[in-house]
Amino acid sequence: MAKLPNLERHRVNWLTPLALLVPSGIWLLLLLLLPTLIIFELSLVPNIRPGDLVNPSGFNNYIRIIEPIYLKVILHSLFLAISTTIICLILGFPVAYWIAQMAPQRWRNLLLLSFVLPLWTSSLLRSYAWITILRPTGLLNSLLTDLGLPTLELLNRSPAVLIGMSYSLLPYMVLVLYASLEKLDQQLLEAAADLGANPMQTFWKVTVPQVFPGIAAGSLLVFITALGDFIDPELLGGASSMTAARLVYNQFLGATQNWGFGSALSMTLILMVSIAISLLIKFGEVKPKQ
Numbered sequence: 001m002a003k004l005p006n007l008e009r010h011r012v013n014w015l016t017p018l019a020l021l022v023p024s025g026i027w028l029l030l031l032l033l034l035p036t037l038i039i040f041e042l043s044l045v046p047n048i049r050p051g052d053l054v055n056p057s058g059f060n061n062y063i064r065i066i067e068p069i070y071l072k073v074i075l076h077s078l079f080l081a082i083s084t085t086i087i088c089l090i091l092g093f094p095v096a097y098w099i100a101q102m103a104p105q106r107w108r109n110l111l112l113l114s115f116v117l118p119l120w121t122s123s124l125l126r127s128y129a130w131i132t133i134l135r136p137t138g139l140l141n142s143l144l145t146d147l148g149l150p151t152l153e154l155l156n157r158s159p160a161v162l163i164g165m166s167y168s169l170l171p172y173m174v175l176v177l178y179a180s181l182e183k184l185d186q187q188l189l190e191a192a193a194d195l196g197a198n199p200m201q202t203f204w205k206v207t208v209p210q211v212f213p214g215i216a217a218g219s220l221l222v223f224i225t226a227l228g229d230f231i232d233p234e235l236l237g238g239a240s241s242m243t244a245a246r247l248v249y250n251q252f253l254g255a256t257q258n259w260g261f262g263s264a265l266s267m268t269l270i271l272m273v274s275i276a277i278s279l280l281i282k283f284g285e286v287k288p289k290q
Helices: 003-043 058-063 068-102 105-119 123-134 139-146 158-181 184-192 199-227 229-238 244-253 258-283
Strands: none
Touching: 003 105, 003 258, 058 068, 058 258, 068 105, 068 199, 105 158, 123 139, 123 158, 123 229, 158 199, 158 229, 184 199, 184 229, 199 258, 229 244, 244 258
């Protein structure tokens, strides 16, 4: 009879966390899992339009993705996402390091707030602001003309897209890196200096391994967001900068109205993001050396 209370206690301990997961589980089921399954079902229907009967018949839409014209768009999207991630990492790491390790403690929250402030404005407004700056008669070219320098043709090209995306996503990189750099063990840095390591050796062998999870998390966050960005390529890139997100938009709301192919493109993007998240889970944590 004494085993009964223990069994009931074990059952309560098992059911309590399960009950706490029910609200979020229902949320994920209704707003993530079911829509994803619907998109996957539509991706198996060729040339389906609004109002057509859903009759899955194969993977022709996925085979169509590897056609050169569409494969080029996906590769261009990857190029923009990877380039944006690298730019944000190069620009964001020194800023995050300075705020976390060198700036006075009383100013750190204010400095972080200054990076968050641009996120309070609409991404549409930020893109239009860059249009004003980068257009042929904009602020940048006017300044170059006043200095006697040649003007730059950036708008409606990939460099303008990279500038807009990097500006929009840099705060995310800085915030994530700051969270890791704030916990940097100063004793290890001092020990490396005492052992004769120069600043470059200390950076690569002591600082980077400690903050690598933050680097991986920030890079993944920027990469995923950049891969699905629609506004910056649409407004700053023009017709010459087609991306996967814009291609998906054209299939659903554009003139083509091919929901099956658009769903296949969406599932491909979901797969790419899932692979990136899996790599982060597998390699994102620093394992202690044996």
